[in-house]
Amino acid sequence: MVAQTEPKNPNELYDEVRPVYEEGYDSSTNTVVRLVSKRASDKAYRTRGIEDLGARNNWKGWLYLAPVLILVAVFLIYPLINTIFIAFTENYQYASGKFDGLTFKNFTYILGLTTKDNGARETYFVKYAIPNTFLIVIVTVPVATLLALLISVALNSIKWFQKVLQTIFFLPYVTNAIAVGMVFSVIFDQTGVINYLFHTDITWIYGANQYTAMIPLCLYIVWSSIPFKILIFLSGLQGIDKQYYQAAQIDSAPKWKVLWKITVPLLSPQILYILITSFIGAWKEYTAVVGLFNGPGTYGKGGDPNMETIVYYIYENLNQNTSAAAAAAVFLFIIILAFTGLQFLASKKRVHY
């Protein structure tokens, strides 16, 4: 997502174009030829660039970086490697750091293919965590993105109350995820306002079935994820040149065509960014479940953790079954990497920068 920030063209830094001379010897005429190039080369820029002043302070840069490097190494790089390592160990004990050798079994165990030594078979991960997470991803990401896009286009086109409405749509961002999750569970209570308004008697939250409970959960996730998207889309929309729209107006292009043929392509960098970040976010959904259900499930039939997500599974098994938690974390990591990579590939042709 990060574009190159180094100005490639030195003219961005210097108003005047300084010619760069290069001398050569032409043997056919026995004269010295002076080649003149109007474009300053990269090298010329570098020697004139300000950063060269700091070139002597080679060690100083590392000194400034030291605190961050230590923290990143201890709390970011080492854990990453260590988690991957734990995923391949058998019965890792987090307190002592002991384990019974290396194995691939953790992955087959969480996927329910093999049993543990004591004969226990894991079913929650395949039965609940993966389908729930997958549902959240494929429902909330497109719905929230499309809704946010429509809202931002509408917000951008209105004159009155634009700022007020913009602030209102940003409100869900500045809330406590747990607190609002609890509010949603009150709204969707059996004797709550939703059942009252729609004259239904559906159990949405406590004791609900896996797919019914998905509705309030997805609604809540969409509700809370829209503000960020709107903010990004609006800043993108404000950067679009008005001339495109004026040209479309002269051609009497219909509104939906303007949206589809002008706005969406010109907004594609922001759309790609939003899609990638919200895909990653949706794969990691956890707090919404805690806020809404106060646990990994609605505790309906059998009391299974029927609303468990992948991340929920990781946290639940962290203490007792560290190896399985690490395997689930690696599983999630691979999924996210694959999804991000796919989106980058798919967008290469379609995104206009």
Add this chain to the structure above:
Amino acid sequence: MKNESTQTPILEKKRYVDFKNVKVNDNIVLSLEEAGKTVDAIKRAEKVNHVIVTILTYIFILALALIVVFPFYWMIITSLKQNDEIHSLTQTFFPNIVMWSNYVHVLQVFDFTTYMFNTIVVAIFSTIGTLLTTVLAAFAFARLRFKGRDSVFAVFLMTMMIPGEMMVISNYITVASFGWVGSNQTLIQAYLAMIVPFWTSVFYIYLLRQNFKQIPNELYLAAKVDGKSDWSFLWKVMVPLAAPTLISITILKFMGTWNSYVWPNLVTSKADYRLISNGLRSSSFVDVDAGVTEYGYQMAATVLVTVPLFLLFVFFRKYIMKGVGRAGIKG
């Protein structure tokens, strides 16, 4: 005034053809829809069209705004209702009797001040640490030149892609090995466990580096001529100039601490050491006599947790929205 009106670009408005003065030889292309209509009719149709589109846009926006606001409204009115009214068959959109006593009760059951204090302590110290490390690293990345700088920065950016859940498992083990987690944990150890792992953020380093890069080179040169060291240039010139970004980082960090749930839940051994989100979710608002959760009390507690964030938003709206929005701007 007259000059201005004549200077408006042609593109601003549609041009209309006066039919009466058109000769057959003039090259005018009319669209099929507009054929046979007078200029006034077309203009009127367009105006009506415009009004309809505007009204529809407002209906769409206002309906969604209502949905966005509704949970907040419901939270507040439920917090002021009696339990009977909350569970009654006909839901009321305003409490029959306003029960301020719900709040009094909640402040007794829900240890709001302890959680609030913990949250503020953790927020302040993790913000200070983050700001220090971020400023130093951003300065190194933006202004100093040393071997390996670009590759280190690239590695940093790549780590942003890694889900935090990957790190939680090992970080928990690390923090435990420092002796900060355990059954005989002290308050200070709990604070350390909640603060130190969050003393750095790659994203904020990236944000501040972009900001530092925009500061003109001339200032750096002038400081060099004056014999200022890099260190004093950083704190006397760059940090004040980047103040808006630093304020954004501070507020976002505070909001992050206010919202953090998973990590404090993992590393603390006692309920008293936890943060506001944990307190809210784990506090029991069950009525002793009836044995059911009192939604009135529960919602009063959520109001108490939400209001500080809202106040922060009201006062620092500009910084919050800028800080969040900058995440999406390329470059």
